[in-house]
Amino acid sequence: MGSIFNLSPFYIAKGDVFGKEQPIILVLLDITPMMPVLEGVVMELQDCALPLLREIIATDKEEVAFMDLDAAILVGSMPRREGMERKDLLKANVAIFKSQGAALDKYAKKTVKVLVVGNPANTNCLIAAKSAPSIPKQNFSCLTRLDHNRARSQVAIRCGVPATQVKNVIIWGNHSSTQYPDVHHCVVNMSGCEQPCFDAVKDDAWLKGDFISTVQQRGAAVIKARKLSSAMSAAKAICDHMRDLWSGTPQGEFTSMGVYSSGNSYGVLEDLIYSFPVQIKDKTWTIVDGLAINDFSRAKMDATAQELKEERDTAVEFLGV
Numbered sequence: 001m002g003s004i005f006n007l008s009p010f011y012i013a014k015g016d017v018f019g020k021e022q023p024i025i026l027v028l029l030d031i032t033p034m035m036p037v038l039e040g041v042v043m044e045l046q047d048c049a050l051p052l053l054r055e056i057i058a059t060d061k062e063e064v065a066f067m068d069l070d071a072a073i074l075v076g077s078m079p080r081r082e083g084m085e086r087k088d089l090l091k092a093n094v095a096i097f098k099s100q101g102a103a104l105d106k107y108a109k110k111t112v113k114v115l116v117v118g119n120p121a122n123t124n125c126l127i128a129a130k131s132a133p134s135i136p137k138q139n140f141s142c143l144t145r146l147d148h149n150r151a152r153s154q155v156a157i158r159c160g161v162p163a164t165q166v167k168n169v170i171i172w173g174n175h176s177s178t179q180y181p182d183v184h185h186c187v188v189n190m191s192g193c194e195q196p197c198f199d200a201v202k203d204d205a206w207l208k209g210d211f212i213s214t215v216q217q218r219g220a221a222v223i224k225a226r227k228l229s230s231a232m233s234a235a236k237a238i239c240d241h242m243r244d245l246w247s248g249t250p251q252g253e254f255t256s257m258g259v260y261s262s263g264n265s266y267g268v269l270e271d272l273i274y275s276f277p278v279q280i281k282d283k284t285w286t287i288v289d290g291l292a293i294n295d296f297s298r299a300k301m302d303a304t305a306q307e308l309k310e311e312r313d314t315a316v317e318f319l320g321v
């Protein structure tokens with residue numbers, strides 16, 4: 001029972017995601033041994049006396065959890081244990097996301113929005129989408145908003161402005177240390193006017209070096225310091241992602257999400273869940289096309305795609321067996 005599991009339902013039930021008018025039925029799924037702990041979460045949620053929260057369903061059964069869902073946030077996955085082979089870990093996760101994808105296909109609404117958080121998030125998302133053939137692939141996305149928020153904040157701190165004054169950073173690729181946080185299209189509102197990020201920061205070496213590695217390694221840095229993984233910031237990112245899917249992105253702004261690549265954008269291979277810049281309107285995302293990509297960016301975008309391709313090919317083999 002991670003703290004993402006406590007915090008995300010709280011923010012959702014509080015109205016931070018679907019709006020302050022939308023009554024909420026929360027469905028919480030965990031594995032059987034965790035049911036007593038889940039009861040404690042239910043008690044705490046009840047004790048918050050939240051005006052929008054109409055019902056809480058806690059279960060270890062997928063057919064109960066996924067029935068008629070409008071939105072699903074898939075957080076639980078197999079964590080890496082000491083001495084576990086990469087392939088065995090992937091195999092265990094393919095089994096989980098195949099099963100959850102199939103249950104979504106069978107029980108959820110066809111319009112359900114599915115956000116995959118559990119790692120390896122991109123590949124787990126692809127497996128869930130492939131296992132739910134009656135739900136459009138566009139309805140599946142994976143979380144790279146935490147990386148996006150980290151990048152935005154790093155620039156904001158550097159410029160001494162609030163994070164809201166930094167727009168249009170991009171996270172490309174996998175949610176891992178090969179992700180590419182790109183600020184070539186980012187603008188910063190500083191001293192009363194919007195300017196390109198490179199002009200605002202005035203330190204190209206930092207933007208092409210330590211900035212990128214700080215964002216890429218941030219998850220590990222938080223674990224090292226806290227002895228626990230990111231929880232508050234992950235829960236916030238989950239809410240930001242789902243809220244934007246529901247209500248749209250602000251005019252002239254884009255965000256980052258792992259979405260299905262149809263092979264038509266930025267030369268990214270087809271059939272990967274890859275993080276792109278997206279704009280959202282009427283509950284539908286579109287990839288922001290036509291941004292100029294220089295050689296520096298190209299190499300980094302390709303490296304993270306290559307990593308995802310290899311992981312996908314192995315995962316798809318496991319899906320077949």
Ligand SMILES: NC(=O)c1ccc[n+]([C@@H]2O[C@H](COP(=O)([O-])OP(=O)(O)OC[C@H]3O[C@@H](n4cnc5c(N)ncnc54)[C@H](O)[C@@H]3O)[C@@H](O)[C@H]2O)c1
Pocket residue numbers: 001002003004005029030031034075076077078079096116117118119120121142143144145146147175229230234
């Ligand atoms: N994409 C991102 O940006 C991002 C950010 C933070 C965390 N994560 C990932 O999210 C996952 C959860 O993180 P956490 O810190 O909350 O981990 P955690 O291990 O503390 O919690 C995971 C929860 O999922 C449950 N679970 C495991 N298998 C399940 C299954 N088959 N069905 C239902 N529930 C199941 C566990 O019992 C546990 O309660 C991890 O994989 C983590 O790496 C991703």
Ligand SMILES: *[C@@H]1O[C@H](CO)[C@@H](O)[C@H](O)[C@H]1NC(C)=O
Pocket residue numbers: 119120121122174175176177307308310311
């Ligand atoms: C992609 O990112 C996830 C999440 O960090 C990670 O678990 C996975 O190993 C990465 N993929 C590869 C092939 O490295």
Ligand SMILES: *[C@@H]1O[C@H](CO)[C@@H](O)[C@H](O)[C@H]1NC(C)=O
Pocket residue numbers: 189190191192193194
């Ligand atoms: C930039 O910030 C100033 C306040 O510092 C604000 O008045 C202005 O509207 C902002 N411009 C844009 C384009 O957001």
Ligand SMILES: CC(=O)N[C@H]1CO[C@H](CO)[C@@H](O)[C@@H]1O
Pocket residue numbers: 110111112113136138139245282283284285
């Ligand atoms: C987010 C998203 O793309 N949602 C789509 C899910 O599928 C329905 C059709 O079943 C579309 O109308 C939504 O736009």
